[in-house]
């Protein structure tokens with residue numbers, strides 16, 4: 001990617017247009033965070049419900065002060081140690097932050113992505129709102145081709161190749177005490193607790209979701225879903241058909257007597273996370289009718305913190321939550 005393309009795409013942003021850009025998690029659909037019409041365009045383009053707020057992406061800490069009313073001590077520690085990185089912080093918002101961004105909430109989500117192209121781009125454009133660059137309901141895009149598949153091949157995408165993490169950022173509310181995680185991600189609850197010295201409830205996410213009181217509205221919508229049915233291997237919904245894509249991850253997983261295509265990640269959970277959404281999209285392209293995933297062993301969660309995030313995204317794709 002050359003400097004000219006960054007400058008050219010930054011011009012589009014300044015004209016109120018949308019540009020997709022890579023981050024370490026997934027591709028974002030960027031728009032000028034200070035343009036109400038550009039922000040509205042994001043919702044329209046994605047087909048996103050208006051009550052699902054957006055994350056503001058920044059390239060330096062000064063930009064955070066344009067949006068956050070104040071920066072609590074715990075938030076400062078997280079920013080110092082984990083930014084740039086796959087961590088979104090929810091702050092009390094400044095009064096002039098656009099309502100369209102926050103869906104009328106009194107808080108605003110901010111993150112600094114750990115991706116050179118993204119940071120160089122935002123430095124030129126100023127702060128950008130950026131939801132994942134997929135049509136609402138589709139899996140998040142982890143490659144430029146995914147964005148073009150959803151929005152057409154002429155859509156402007158800063159091409160950074162495949163994303164290194166592949167699952168969306170951890171979302172943590174630092175505007176309340178105790179802190180709460182609304183969406184698990186690569187940055188784990190344990191890391192956040194260690195850095196801040198705060199206790200963070202394991203159940204925060206599940207309680208949030210089941211109560212239906214959507215503190216983080218995105219959590220109530222179905223996400224990440226291919227057209228193929230997604231199920232755990234143990235589900236009674238599993239059909240015996242060749243049109244099955246199996247995703248295994250344990251070393252001891254069965255493989256011999258299955259119809260369909262079998263992929264085994266051999267305990268490389270980061271690789272599974274990196275490829276999950278691409279596998280979902282591939283399943284549709286290649287005409288599989290189901291994607292069957294080996295359940296995670298409960299004891300593995302402690303040692304592999306990415307499993308919380310993987311489990312969360314897979315149950316959403318299945319439609320269990």
Ligand code: TXA
Pocket residue numbers: 023025026027028029052053054055086088090102105107108109111113130131132133167168169171182183215216217218219
């Ligand atoms: O990794 C990521 O976070 C990617 C990349 C592009 O940065 N972005 C992303 O954005 O996943 P999106 O729009 O797909 O998800 C944003 C999530 C939603 O679940 C939304 O409800 C939540 O953040 N959120 C945004 N603002 C919030 C707020 N003020 N309070 C609570 N949750 C908020």
Ligand code: MG
Pocket residue numbers: 131132140
């Ligand atoms: Mg999304």
